[in-house]
Amino acid sequence: MSFITRGFSGRSHERDERLPPGQTLVHDFPVLSAGPTPEIDTAEWEFSITTETGGVHSWNWQQFMALPIDEVDTDIHCVTHWSKLGTSWRGISLDTLFENVETQYDYVMAHSYGGYTTNLALDDLLDGKAWIAFEFDGEPLDPEHGGPARLLVPHLYFWKSAKWVRGLVMMGEDEPGFWEQNGYHLHGDPWKEERYW
Amino acid sequence: MQHVDGNAIAGPLAEFFAFDITTAVARCNGCGFVAELARAMVYTSPAGSVLRCASCEQVLATLVESDDRAWFGFSGVSAIEVRRR
């Protein structure tokens, strides 16, 4: 990918190539949520992957933090037209978490503490495209930002990056999650502007 | 069974969609609490607004708005009671 850094004297209305269509740059990070913020102690926290056989792979915080950690520098795009460039995260790759998971299913429902759900294709979670993130900008993720850990799928609109994630359940068919049942697109690719039904 | 298409309830639906939200009453599917929608708790997230039951916090309804469309979801209510004028 080629990217040319423009000087501060450059014309500011020139469009940044990292911005998908219909997006505007922001420097802050809106934290409004669809419900009360769950306060999850890492001592109680658990993350699991459940397959079609009923097999459950689960990690407590200690086991989770013993996995190899990725540093992730990425742009994020919210469906409400803001993008934030060059955000930095630390997290565990979904490739690592799926290493010993055997499944024939192609879709995943992500479930969060607090009841939120969002659907994803397994292809969108693997090959270095998604993480369970526990650190943002060098600090542990605070509860407002989805801590102790959230899903991070930066190549899709940010509602797919479920805050307070607690598990993934494999699905044979693509079924809509919370926002997807209520107006939003099943997939959510910002470069194709897959915002709504 | 014979059925007709949705146009047949256009009249009553027009009455429904003209209701005054502050007087409409809904029953929560989760805990059975019956209350005016105006008493529900509203959370505003970037993706849309969420109405939650004042008793159990379950989602009652959602509102999503784009530039040219709006979506009303009532996933957590079984029925809505509106006052007739």
Ligand SMILES: [Zn+2]
């Ligand atoms: Zn309730």
